[in-house]
Amino acid sequence: MNFEQIKALDSQYVLQTYGRNPVAIDHGKGATLWDTEGKEYIDFTSGIGVCSLGYANEKWAKAIYDQAMKVGHISNLYYTEPYAALAAKLVPASGMAAAFFGNSGAEANEGMIKTARKYSFDKYGQGRATIITLKNSFHGRTITTLKATGQDHFHEFFFPFTEGFRYADANDMDSLLAQSGDDVCAVMMELIQGEGGVNPLNKDYVQAVAKLCAEKDWLLLIDEVQTGIGRTGSLFAFQQFDIQPDVVSFAKGIAGGLPFGGFLTNEKCRKVLGAGDHGSTFGGNPMAAAAAGVVMDAMTPAFFQEVKEKGEYLRAGIAALNSPYVSGIRGMGLMIGAGIQGMTHKELCAKLRDAGLLTLTAGKDTLRLLPPLVITKEEIDKGLAIMAQVMK
Numbered sequence: 123m124n125f126e127q128i129k130a131l132d133s134q135y136v137l138q139t140y141g142r143n144p145v146a147i148d149h150g151k152g153a154t155l156w157d158t159e160g161k162e163y164i165d166f167t168s169g170i171g172v173c174s175l176g177y178a179n180e181k182w183a184k185a186i187y188d189q190a191m192k193v194g195h196i197s198n199l200y201y202t203e204p205y206a207a208l209a210a211k212l213v214p215a216s217g218m219a220a221a222f223f224g225n226s227g228a229e230a231n232e233g234m235i236k237t238a239r240k241y242s243f244d245k246y247g248q249g250r251a252t253i254i255t256l257k258n259s260f261h262g263r264t265i266t267t268l269k270a271t272g273q274d275h276f277h278e279f280f281f282p283f284t285e286g287f288r289y290a291d292a293n294d295m296d297s298l299l300a301q302s303g304d305d306v307c308a309v310m311m312e313l314i315q316g317e318g319g320v321n322p323l324n325k326d327y328v329q330a331v332a333k334l335c336a337e338k339d340w341l342l343l344i345d346e347v348q349t350g351i352g353r354t355g356s357l358f359a360f361q362q363f364d365i366q367p368d369v370v371s372f373a374k375g376i377a378g379g380l381p382f383g384g385f386l387t388n389e390k391c392r393k394v395l396g397a398g399d400h401g402s403t404f405g406g407n408p409m410a411a412a413a414a415g416v417v418m419d420a421m422t423p424a425f426f427q428e429v430k431e432k433g434e435y436l437r438a439g440i441a442a443l444n445s446p447y448v449s450g451i452r453g454m455g456l457m458i459g460a461g462i463q464g465m466t467h468k469e470l471c472a473k474l475r476d477a478g479l480l481t482l483t484a485g486k487d488t489l490r491l492l493p494p495l496v497i498t499k500e501e502i503d504k505g506l507a508i509m510a511q512v513m514k
């Protein structure tokens with residue numbers, strides 16, 4: 123099918139919930155994609171931070187195929203090797219104690235929220251279930267994680283939302299203390315607010331929040347759905363903030379393109395959810411877990427170093443454009459945001475796409491770049507050349 127045929131089917135048969143680009147992607151290799159009309163694109167999106175090992179990675183594809191030919195799915199009422207082996211990779215590398223596997227970021231965050239509320243209920247009884255989150259955050263699209271998201275426009279239409287969330291300004295301890303109370307059981311935050319505009323939190327602030335949580339026996343819930351699994355140049359971003367969360371969620375990049383998410387708890391929280399308290403039909407599916415195992419095998423210190431170097435190279439390259447449209451560059455590793463002025467971020471994103479570079483937007487005015495972690499310098503240079511042409 124060509125683009126027009128695909129678009130016609132989509133328009134007729136699919137709920138139109140996405141503001142899609144007028145492009146149908148057909149295939150890819152590394153960090154390069156081709157559409158159905160044969161046009162080439164450099165990819166600075168990796169889905170949305172998902173395809174960490176790029177497109178058509180052979181080890182990844184083979185692991186999925188091999189597992190599919192053994193057993194593609196079996197319920198979590200049975201043990202499987204990929205599930206256990208993946209947990210045994212994630213737990214020591216993160217300094218956490220135990221893993222739970224689901225299918226998405228929102229589901230991972232739901233599990234963190236359930237852990238916090240049950241931890242508090244078991245120890246203190248009812249009435250201590252409020253979770254403080256940050257303004258401008260994003261935690262997912264279920265009824266609960268929408269409410270956990272600290273942006274008013276996500277709190278429309280779908281009433282009644284789950285109760286028990288209050289919002290504090292990021293990087294502001296006084297604002298957090300003002301939301302404090304006997305009803306609080308946890309603080310939940312991203313370390314770099316992704317959808318909100320690629321806004322990294324200050325290290326001092328994050329450490330002060332961690333200290334406050336420890337003092338008050340609030341659980342520290344870190345949402346690493348976007349920042350986790352190598353994206354910022356370490357397995358988890360929290361490892362560069364020198365904190366240890368009580369629970370950390372992950373999803374997007376973990377399985378390199380298959381739906382997968384989950385959370386890790388520390389020793390204190392590992393018994394909070396027991397048999398029957400939480401579960402997922404597809405969670406930890408053997409094919410997806412085998413794919414995630416391949417992603418985890420790539421997560422070496424040398425790989426993290428490359429992610430940091432490529433991130434710096436890309437940021438320096440954007441700065442060197444001296445583009446009148448760029449007002450500031452933020453981020454860590456290969457999670458990069460550039461403030462855009464003089465046209466909207468969406469207009470710029472569309473112009474770059476037409477010129478052969480795929481990018482994302484975030485917040486009100488941010489161009490967001492989340493390239494595959496395996497992107498080559500050559501591909502980065504091609505992307506920068508397209509940016510130069512469009513943004514000079």
Ligand SMILES: *Cc1c(COP(=O)(O)O)cnc(C)c1O
Nearest residue numbers: 226227228260261262316347348
């Ligand atoms: C994408 C994202 C989510 C939601 O993940 P889904 O897989 O779309 O449910 C939650 N938190 C953060 C920080 C995200 O970036």
